[in-house]
Amino acid sequence: MTHRISVELATTKRPKPDVSKIGFGSCFTDHMFMMDYDADKGWHSPQILPYQPIMMDPAAKVFHYGQTIFEGLKAYRTADGRILLFRPQQNLKRLNRSNERMSIPDVDEELALEALRQLVLVDQDWIPREEGTSLYIRPYVFATEPLLGVAPSRQYKFMIIMSPVGSYYAEGIHPVRIHVESEYVRAVAGGVGQAKTAGNYAAGLKAQEKASEQGYSQVLWLDGVHRKYIEEVGSMNVFFRIGDKVVTPELNGSILAGITRDSVIQMLGSWGVEVEQRRLSIEELFEAQEQGRLVEAFGTGTAAVISPVGELNWENRKIIIGEGRTGELSARLYNELTGIQRGELADPFGWVLELKGTVSATS
Amino acid sequence: MTHRISVELATTKRPKPDVSKIGFGSCFTDHMFMMDYDADKGWHSPQILPYQPIMMDPAAKVFHYGQTIFEGLKAYRTADGRILLFRPQQNLKRLNRSNERMSIPDVDEELALEALRQLVLVDQDWIPREEGTSLYIRPYVFATEPLLGVAPSRQYKFMIIMSPVGSYYAEGIHPVRIHVESEYVRAVAGGVGQAKTAGNYAAGLKAQEKASEQGYSQVLWLDGVHRKYIEEVGSMNVFFRIGDKVVTPELNGSILAGITRDSVIQMLGSWGVEVEQRRLSIEELFEAQEQGRLVEAFGTGTAAVISPVGELNWENRKIIIGEGRTGELSARLYNELTGIQRGELADPFGWVLELKGTVSATS
Incomplete structure (x- = not known):
């Protein structure tokens, strides 16, 4: 099954930061992924679009009752230029386990993986190449229904944003x-x-x-x-x-x-x-x-x-x-x-997933 | 001390709902209160403005780490037309106790009470008059800093929104x-x-x-x-x-x-x-x-x-x-x-606070 994710590319690209000088999760790439859920339509309208503020109703449930979950994983650039994810399927499985506990509807894991793939490829220039660096990926789901009753939301957003991060151990690993x-x-x-x-x-x-x-x-x-x-x-x-x-x-x-x-x-x-x-x-x-x-x-x-x-x-x-x-x-x-x-050692466990291809704007 | 709250009035007013027919917290008044916090400026720019969506960075901490608190109280319209709040100072004290636990900076309770007062007066036509009805008031604070590090936010919004609510016991009180x-x-x-x-x-x-x-x-x-x-x-x-x-x-x-x-x-x-x-x-x-x-x-x-x-x-x-x-x-x-x-019985405990006056747009 292929998933049709609409893609709108940014017309201007932001300058890449020096990742050795920025804090964790402070700088974001040119694009983001967004998909909406309504109780009567299910998840719909998956799209990659320029990173931008989102409009939220002040009554959106996430502000009041915290119905939200997230994941965190990283994309790595190998010395020979390949792009690797580490066990992304496990993150998506856990994302749905978290959803289940928080009364949030399941996300299609195949679609979510495809969204990860396309988003990383679109912003692949943002994966830093220096030793120990990576592109941090943050998938998350939050309740958007503008209703103050305490009950599971009937509307959600699933988003993915990404942030280049420097080496956690720039000054050497230390206890x-x-x-x-x-x-x-x-x-x-x-x-x-x-x-x-x-x-x-x-x-x-x-x-x-x-x-x-x-x-x-x-x-x-x-x-x-x-x-x-x-x-x-x-x-x-x-x-x-x-x-x-x-x-x-x-x-x-x-x-x-x-x-x-x-x-x-x-x-x-x-x-x-x-x-x-x-x-x-x-x-x-x-x-x-x-x-x-x-x-x-x-x-x-x-x-x-x-x-x-x-x-x-x-x-x-x-x-x-x-x-x-x-x-x-x-x-x-x-x-x-x-x-x-980082693709520098053999992967006997089958943990890494290489991302290949390019993504173009849909019309 | 007086607090200068800027007031921008809505140019169009929305029709009032029949509160007997809407669910709790589903319909909001014409205005809202908003105030921002930045670590270097403290709380600033208190304002009443038309109810509207707010722009949020997708990395805002509230979506990821749930740093948010809220309160709930009601305004009542008495039979003789007065407007009463029930122990609002207690809500604001608790708001700050919640803030303290969640590592959110204190809100000035005097300013918050003045914000409550002015907002209710601006939208006083929204307080329903039918038996058992009221105007539900929702003050809340949430973290807005666009940063994925797990640490207290350095930016917040304090908002108040209001929703007319029908009688909880329209069909009689029942266990x-x-x-x-x-x-x-x-x-x-x-x-x-x-x-x-x-x-x-x-x-x-x-x-x-x-x-x-x-x-x-x-x-x-x-x-x-x-x-x-x-x-x-x-x-x-x-x-x-x-x-x-x-x-x-x-x-x-x-x-x-x-x-x-x-x-x-x-x-x-x-x-x-x-x-x-x-x-x-x-x-x-x-x-x-x-x-x-x-x-x-x-x-x-x-x-x-x-x-x-x-x-x-x-x-x-x-x-x-x-x-x-x-x-x-x-x-x-x-x-x-x-x-x-509802002001129908004497208040030997000194619990109700009557709101008086009118609020005009600031220029």
């Missing part, structure tokens, strides 16, 4: 200091923690501010029920190398099913490293440290890929992990994952 | 059937349940849909930790008359501090009825019913004021409360509260 949060909670089982929805991120801001004020770069979230089991770190999944195993919290309903998380689990398995997905308490972690068995820790996510953790502070108890240096597995995972993402 | 939710959770202590923020409402949609499919009109939420203590019903606070006392869940951090809730507690106190604010488990409630001590139940909120509960269904155990009829206290509270709100 971060993490504050273990005991007061605030990100999500709880039965809630929406496993959905990539706006409210989870809004809910985390206060603790993040508190951690930043105290000199920590991220928050480690504990579960909302017992306040003792590890959930996520900032907006990343988290892994700990304890003895000869790697442990990561199991997907319990309040943790996001990260695609980098899944890739790390598969990759470690292929190396013969045992990975346990289970409940892991903060006490167990501190005990493992005391016993000298906590070897390394790292977060996983689309932005950083692998983010080594060098320090944890929990209720004024501080531990330094791996002497504050990047661990062996962290470094190897980072190199192998980014190598596959 | 509703409630589904006690055991799978999904609305909020948890440490989260954002006590803030009037979008994500809480998005989080509740799925359970609401499930309840509706089973023929229930609302969900009763249990706490996210023990899954046994009563929190709210739909988006209302909830009260139970057990024996000679009235019990309502205490404000524990995951429950919204309703203004109608507070008014009911004060009013019951003035009648000599003892009100306990404490943890109340669903088991205790079902036991009280078995013992014949559960006399009545009702929800409280701005929309319905008092909403009697006639039936609870919890894991296939069903109880009928008060023989499914509106209870004595529910009826009296409804009559007294709405009587004060």
